[in-house]
Amino acid sequence: MSALQVVGASKIFNQGTAKQVDALVDVNLSVNQGEFVSLIGPSGCGKSTLLRLIANLLEPTSGSVSVNKKTAAQARLDQDYGMAFQQAGLFDWRTVSKNIELPLELKGWDKAKREVRAKEMLDLVKLPEFADLYPWQLSGGMQQRIAIARALAAHPPLLLMDEPFGALDEMTREYMQGELLRICGETETTVVFVTHSIPEAVYLSNRVVVMSPRPGRITSVIDVDLGSKRNEDTRAAEGFFKSITAVREALRGTHAEHAAANAIRGVEDR
Numbered sequence: 001m002s003a004l005q006v007v008g009a010s011k012i013f014n015q016g017t018a019k020q021v022d023a024l025v026d027v028n029l030s031v032n033q034g035e036f037v038s039l040i041g042p043s044g045c046g047k048s049t050l051l052r053l054i055a056n057l058l059e060p061t062s063g064s065v066s067v068n069k070k071t072a073a074q075a076r077l078d079q080d081y082g083m084a085f086q087q088a089g090l091f092d093w094r095t096v097s098k099n100i101e102l103p104l105e106l107k108g109w110d111k112a113k114r115e116v117r118a119k120e121m122l123d124l125v126k127l128p129e130f131a132d133l134y135p136w137q138l139s140g141g142m143q144q145r146i147a148i149a150r151a152l153a154a155h156p157p158l159l160l161m162d163e164p165f166g167a168l169d170e171m172t173r174e175y176m177q178g179e180l181l182r183i184c185g186e187t188e189t190t191v192v193f194v195t196h197s198i199p200e201a202v203y204l205s206n207r208v209v210v211m212s213p214r215p216g217r218i219t220s221v222i223d224v225d226l227g228s229k230r231n232e233d234t235r236a237a238e239g240f241f242k243s244i245t246a247v248r249e250a251l252r253g254t255h256a257e258h259a260a261a262n263a264i265r266g267v268e269d270r
Contacts, residue, residue, distance in 0.1 A: 002069075003158055003190040004031040004054065009063035011049055022215035023049045027063070029209065029218065033157070036184065036191045038201035038208050040247065046216025047194045051160050054192065055083060067158060079107060081158040082151030086166045088143040090135035090150075097122070097131040100150045107154055121149035124183060141172040145179060152187055159184065161193045165200070174235075177203055181230055198251075202243045203230060210250040220250035 006029040013021040024046040031037050039047045052058040053065055056072035067075035075081060082103075090099045100118040101109075109117070122128045125145040135143055144164055151159055165173045177200060184191055195201050201208045202224055210220040224243045226234055234240055 001033050002030055003033045003035070003067070004029070004192065005064075005066045006030075006050070006054065007064050007066075009050070009053055009060045009065060011046070011053060011058060012061045015061065024053075024060075025215040025217045027216070027218055031190060031192060033190055034188055035206050036181075036193065036204055038193045038195055038205040039211060040195055040198065040201045040208055041211030041216065041251070042213050043196070044214050045211045046214060047211060048162055049216070050211075051162055051192065051194055055081060055160055075158075079103065079154050080156055081160055082154070082156040084144070084147050084151045084159065084161045084164045086163045088135070088140075088147040090143055090146060092134060092136050095132050095134055096127070096138070096146055099135065099146060100153050103150060103154045117153055121153050124152075124186065125149045125179070139172075140168055141176055144168070144176055148180065148183060152183070152189060155187075157190060159189050159191045161191060163194055163196065166196070173200070178231070180204065185228070198244050198247050199235075199240075202226075202240060202247060203234065208243075208247050210247065219253065222246050222250060 006027055009024060009027045010022075011024040013023060027050060039050060041047055049058065053060050054067065054072060056065075056076040065072040068080050070078065070080065091102070094102070097115070097118045100121050101114040104114040104117060119128065119131070122131055125148060127142060127145055130138065130142065135146065138146065147164070165176050168176060181204060183189075193201070193204060205224050208222040208224060209218055210222065211217065212219045222243065226237065226239055226243070
């Protein structure tokens with residue numbers, strides 16, 4: 001069953017002006033329930049813009065987005081998705097537990113139910129002893145785990161993530177990748193994940209969606225068959241390196257096509 005459908009979505013900023021930017025062009029994407037799909041491409045290709053269209057933080061100029069067979073706007077009202085960004089976005093004046101409870105407060109959960117759910121989420125991310133501390137007392141990796149716990153607290157079927165581990169050191173990043181797979185596996189959450197890292201995209205994903213330089217469009221979708229149980233041995237497996245090569249070649253292809261198109265336009269403009 002489809003958790004997400006993007007059909008013919010385009011996004012143009014400042015349309016009809018000298019500052020017009022064609023960010024996305026005719027993007028089509030379908031994500032099934034329980035899938036982990038990564039978006040990868042050069043800086044400025046529209047990965048984050050696409051994520052914001054899905055989250056209804058931006059409206060498409062044309063095309064449509066549906067989440068769980070609802071419009072993106074209705075899915076946002078129903079809190080059918082959680083979001084996590086590179087910056088954890090925790091509130092320093094609220095304890096760890098109270099940060100996790102925030103989306104539940106907004107949904108009108110009573111105090112006792114919120115506290116039980118916050119404890120469940122702290123157990124899930126393996127940080128139960130930090131409930132009464134404040135975010136500034138935690139490491140970057142711990143803060144990201146709390147941000148994931150908050151994003152999943154209200155049982156959203158879809159998790160949208162925009163480079164959540166980009167600011168972490170390499171060892172912490174790899175640890176967090178494993179934790180994310182464990183958490184999403186236990187909660188059966190569908191994930192759309194933006195990253196610049198090819199190894200990260202391959203390690204985490206069922207499919208890697210490759211996007212072209214701006215105006216962003218989907219040029220390739222790489223299936224990743226590394227099994228459902230991934231660990232440190234996965235990073236040394238032949239299939240892991242083959243998938244990395246496939247994604248890298250797809251990215252090189254988009255760069256070559258873009259350069260050729262620019263060269264042709266340059267000749268035509270003379």
